[in-house]
Amino acid sequence: MKFLLLAVCAQTAAAFSGGYLSQLNGGNAANGAVINGVNGANGVIDVNGSGPAFVPHQVLTESGPSQELLDLISHQVSVELMASQAYMQASIWFRAREMDGMAAWMLDESDEERGHGKQILEFAMKCQFPVTLEPLAAPTSVWQSPEQVWAEILALEQNNTRNLLAIAAAANRCEQFGVMAFLDPFHVEQIEAEDKVGGILAKVTYASEGLLWQLDHELGMSLETHS
Numbered sequence: 001m002k003f004l005l006l007a008v009c010a011q012t013a014a015a016f017s018g019g020y021l022s023q024l025n026g027g028n029a030a031n032g033a034v035i036n037g038v039n040g041a042n043g044v045i046d047v048n049g050s051g052p053a054f055v056p057h058q059v060l061t062e063s064g065p066s067q068e069l070l071d072l073i074s075h076q077v078s079v080e081l082m083a084s085q086a087y088m089q090a091s092i093w094f095r096a097r098e099m100d101g102m103a104a105w106m107l108d109e110s111d112e113e114r115g116h117g118k119q120i121l122e123f124a125m126k127c128q129f130p131v132t133l134e135p136l137a138a139p140t141s142v143w144q145s146p147e148q149v150w151a152e153i154l155a156l157e158q159n160n161t162r163n164l165l166a167i168a169a170a171a172n173r174c175e176q177f178g179v180m181a182f183l184d185p186f187h188v189e190q191i192e193a194e195d196k197v198g199g200i201l202a203k204v205t206y207a208s209e210g211l212l213w214q215l216d217h218e219l220g221m222s223l224e225t226h227s
């Protein structure tokens with residue numbers, strides 16, 4: 001589109017301003033310049049094939065994604081998969097203690113984190129960003145109480161929030177505004193996730209045993225109504 005616009009502008013200038021074009025092009029445009037060469041590879045427009053090349057400044061200096069950004073996006077795919085594993089391990093912990101509501105909630109979140117990883121991967125592939133998967137470290141599996149599990153899940157979400165903000169900051173530095181727009185819903189989701197998990201942690205921390213079972217039931221039911 002930029003090239004088309006430039007070509008139209010140049011043609012208009014050639015038609016109506018032969019005087020100053022003839023000075024710029026060493027007299028070639030005295031009888032009306034004809035655009036006869038547009039090099040799409042480097043953005044150079046060649047007037048009459050012999051005049052000085054016009055270099056569209058903005059096109060040639062437009063920066064691509066920085067290596068820092070590419071590394072962070074590639075890493076984030078594995079981070080999301082690791083979060084999926086952590087949620088699944090938490091689900092296993094609750095399931096083994098008959099807390100099926102929390103187990104189901106954690107399993108649902110595990111699927112969601114894997115979905116995030118796939119979304120980021122898909123976006124990276126569309127942008128032709130390279131992605132290399134990393135070995136997934138085994139998540140923590142030993143907890144002493146439901147409170148410990150939820151506290152670790154909250155820390156995981158807070159860490160993920162920081163990761164996504166770091167990617168957005170890197171995208172901003174190299175002016176990859178498409179990446180920033182793509183990340184927007186992720187940021188909102190992180191705010192909601194921290195609010196949700198933080199709220200549950202507060203209840204679990206101060207709940208009596210009876211209330212803990214009630215909360216477990218409620219979380220299971222929230223999935224029923226959600227789906």
Ligand SMILES: [Fe+2]
Pocket residue numbers: 080083112113116160
């Ligand atoms: Fe996520």
